[in-house]
Each structure stands twice: as C-alpha cells, then as structure tokens.
Amino acid sequence: MKLLKLLAHLFVLHETNNxxxxxxxxxxxxxxxxxxxxxxxxxxxxxxxxxxxxxxxANISPSEVIRLTNVQRTANGLSPLxxxxxxxxxxxxxGNDMLAKDYWAHFSPDGTSPWNFFLNxxxxxxxxxxxxxxxxxxxxxxxNAWMNSPTHRDNILNPNYREIGIGVVEGDLAGVxxxxxxxxxxxxxxxxxxxxxxxxxxxxxxxxxxxKATPLPATPTPTPVPQVAAVTPVPLPTPSIASxxxxxxxxxxxxxxxxxxxxxxxxxxxxxxxxxxRRIARIGGRTLAHIxxxxxxxxxxxxxxxxxxx
Amino acid sequence: MKQFAKDLPxxxxxxxxxxxGFAGLVLFSYDIKFQAAVAIATAVSYTTWGIVHxxxxxxxxxxxxxxxxxxxxxxxxxxxxxxxx
Numbered sequence: 011m012k013l014l015k016l017l018a019h020l021f022v023l024h025e026t027n028n029x030x031x032x033x034x035x036x037x038x039x040x041x042x043x044x045x046x047x048x049x050x051x052x053x054x055x056x057x058x059x060x061x062x063x064x065x066x067x068a069n070i071s072p073s074e075v076i077r078l079t080n081v082q083r084t085a086n087g088l089s090p091l092x093x094x095x096x097x098x099x100x101x102x103x104x105g106n107d108m109l110a111k112d113y114w115a116h117f118s119p120d121g122t123s124p125w126n127f128f129l130n131x132x133x134x135x136x137x138x139x140x141x142x143x144x145x146x147x148x149x150x151x152x153x154n155a156w157m158n159s160p161t162h163r164d165n166i167l168n169p170n171y172r173e174i175g176i177g178v179v180e181g182d183l184a185g186v187x188x189x190x191x192x193x194x195x196x197x198x199x200x201x202x203x204x205x206x207x208x209x210x211x212x213x214x215x216x217x218x219x220x221x222k223a224t225p226l227p228a229t230p231t232p233t234p235v236p237q238v239a240a241v242t243p244v245p246l247p248t249p250s251i252a253s254x255x256x257x258x259x260x261x262x263x264x265x266x267x268x269x270x271x272x273x274x275x276x277x278x279x280x281x282x283x284x285x286x287x288r289r290i291a292r293i294g295g296r297t298l299a300h301i302x303x304x305x306x307x308x309x310x311x312x313x314x315x316x317x318x319x320x
Numbered sequence: 321m322k323q324f325a326k327d328l329p330x331x332x333x334x335x336x337x338x339x340x341g342f343a344g345l346v347l348f349s350y351d352i353k354f355q356a357a358v359a360i361a362t363a364v365s366y367t368t369w370g371i372v373h374x375x376x377x378x379x380x381x382x383x384x385x386x387x388x389x390x391x392x393x394x395x396x397x398x399x400x401x402x403x404x405x
Contacts, residue, residue: 035387036383036386036387036389036390037390039387039390039391039393039394040390040393040394042394043390043393043394043397046394046397046398046401047397047401049401050401155349155350158349158350159350159351162350260402263401263402264402267398267401267402270398271398293379293381293383293384294383294384294387295370295374295384295387295388295391296370296373298324298331299331299334299366299369299370299373300391302331302334302335302338303338303366303391303392303395304391304395305338306338306339306341306342306362307395307398307399309342310342310345310346310399310402311398311402313346314345314346314349314402314403315349318352319350
C-alpha cells in the first residue's frame with residue numbers, strides 16, 4: 011500500500027505532490043539528471059575496472075570495407091581501388107599505434123603523421139589520404155557514416171586514388187574496448203600520371219607530377235615524399251576481431267535514456283489530460299511544450315548511432 | 321484547445337527550434353563539437369522560449385523559470401551522455 015502511494019506521489023498528480031507528479035517537479039528532474047551523470051561516471055569507472063565486459067564489440071571484415079568503398083566509387087562513375095598489402099600493413103600499424111599511445115586523431119601526440127606509416131611500409135605515394143572510424147558494429151554503418159560526412163566522402167570519391175588499405179584493430183582506447191577502422195588511400199609515386207588530375211596541379215615542364223598527398227579530412231599538407239631506403243616487408247598481422255560479447259556503454263546509455271524519456275513522456279501525457287479534465291489551475295510550465303521537448307530528445311536518441319568518425 | 325489555437329504562433333516557433341535542434345544533431349553526427357553546440361543552443365532556446373511565452377501571458381514566476389531550466393538541464397545531460405561518449 012505504501013509502495014502504491016509512493017508511486018502515485020512520484021508519477022501521478024495528487025494532493026500530496028501539489029497536483030503535479032513529483033518527477034516533474036524541478037527537484038525531481040534535477041535528481042534524474044544527477045542519476046544519469048552518476049550512471050555515466052559508473053560506466054567510465056566500470057570500463058576501466060572491467061575492460062573485458064564494457065566495450066564495443068564488432069565483427070568487421072577489411073575486405074567488406076573495401077568492397078563497400080568500391081561500390082560507392084563505381085556508383086559515382088569512378089574506378090574501383092585495388093587492395094594493397096603495404097597499405098593494409100600501414101593501416102593496421104596506425105590502428106595499433108592509436109591503441110598503444112591511447113589517442114583518437116590523425117596525428118599522434120608525438121606528432122607522427124599518418125604518412126609516416128605509409129613510408130614505414132615502403133609505400134612511396136603521389137597521393138595519400140586517411141579516414142578513421144571507431145565503435146561501429148558493422149562495415150556498412152562505418153562506410154555510410156563516412157559517406158554522410160563531406161570531407162570523408164571526398165576522400166572515398168577522390169579520383170586521384172588508385173589503391174586502398176584497411177586496418178581493423180580492437181583494443182583498449184581511453185579505458186573502453188574499441189574497434190578501430192583505419193582506411194588508407196594511396197597512389198604510388200611510380201604509377202602513371204592520372205588523367206583526371208587538373209592541369210594546374212602539374213608542375214610546368216615536368217612529365218611526372220610532383221609528389222603530392224591529399225590528406226583528408228583536416229590534415230595539414232604533408233611534406234614531399236622522401237627517398238626511402240628499401241624496407242623489409244613486414245608480415246601483416248591478422249586483424250584482431252572481437253569474438254566475445256561486450257556490454258556496450260553507448261547502448262546502455264541509449265537504453266537508459268530511452269526508458270527515462272519514455273516514462274517522462276507518459277507521465278506528462280497523463281498530466282496534460284488530467285489537468286484539462288479537472289481544470290486544475292497551477293503555477294508551472296506548459297506540459298505540451300515539455301512533451302514536444304522530450305519528444306525531440308527521444309527522436310534523437312532513437313536515431314543516434316554508436317560510431318564515431320574523424 | 322482554444323488556448324492552444326491562440327498560442328499557435330508560439331508553438332510554431334517552438335516547433336522550429338526543436339526541429340532545427342533535431343536536424344543539427346542528426347545531420348552533423350560526424351562533428352561532435354558541433355553536435356554539443358547544437359544541444360546547448362537547443363536547451364538554452366527552450367528555456368528562453370518558456371520565459372518569453374510566460375512573460376507574454378503575464379504568468380512568469382521564478383518557479384516557472386526553474387522548471388524550464390530543469391527540463392533543459394535534463395535534456396542536455398541525456399544528449400551529452402550520448403554525444404560525448
């Protein structure tokens with residue numbers, strides 16, 4: 011009986027809560043916000059304490075990323091990219107470097123550029139580019155996210171590129187188990203000039219275009235390709251792919267948020283109907299406006315996906 | 321219902337604010353900083369809308385401002401927990 015009274019006090023307008031469900035009072039709303047913040051802190055601490063439990067599991071095949079990339083290129087009238095073993099190795103090395111040095115960026119904290127990995131694997135480039143993705147559950151979602159971003163899309167649909175390498179690595183990044191996809195694009199320096207290169211990009215009086223890289227997105231112009239001594243081919247490590255289930259921090263947050271907003275929308279709807287029927291006069295915000303606001307939040311929660319790209 | 325019809329311009333403005341916020345959060349899902357800025361702008365705009373709406377209706381009280389601020393804060397916390405993951 012006491013429990014029922016408590017639930018009525020919390021979720022239904024009543025004389026005990028001044029004709030407004032307690033969860034809709036500013037104190038109730040702030041308490042819920044505080045609870046969500048504590049939950050986030052728990053997830054952050056929990057992911058460090060239980061690194062094999064909280065994280066992002068994925069089963070992403072590098073060949074599938076290449077296939078989907080080429081589907082996009084051919085759909086846009088471009089030639090498909092050829093998979094290159096050196097670029098694959100460089101991409102995997104870049105992914106492992108991000109995990110080892112714990113960064114999520116094109117450039118490492120010590121200033122190492124993506125192009126260093128190209129050169130370390132003996133890939134001397136005329137053009138080069140990089141796309142990064144993390145926390146996606148499948149290759150399709152990652153490629154779709156890149157295609158929805160103008161700068162990443164430009165990379166995928168860049169006619170200057172001829173080859174591609176993919177690295178899929180899994181490990182601890184900032185305390186959370188993460189799957190990173192590194193997508194490297196390149197055109198070898200010894201390849202024939204590409205007919206689609208604009209005339210102004212070609213140095214006058216030279217038959218071979220000047221080495222140039224087009225790093226996207228938002229990466230500085232790389233230095234011209236240095237002469238690299240012969241590099242011993244490095245065997246490509248097998249991409250580490252998660253084979254066990256995680257509790258995804260994003261999905262946990264998403265489900266909890268959906269539950270909280272769903273309950274609030276229900277309570278607000280009941281409040282709207284009862285207040286109008288009983289013609290209750292009270293000082294407070296517009297219930298309809300609150301329903302619209304939380305409705306927008308719920309729509310965003312339903313649409314947002316876990317992955318990130320840079 | 322009569323009151324809602326009378327306030328229709330107010331609610332249309334609110335709809336525009338929320339629609340712009342929704343579009344910004346969904347269309348720029350690749351830019352976390354922009355998403356965070358959109359979330360803050362939407363929450364602040366919602367509180368401002370509430371204050372102006374009640375001021376026009378001459379029923380603006382401190383409790384009303386606190387209520388809109390609390391609703392906005394909760395919305396912001398939910399959005400941030402998903403954006404800044």
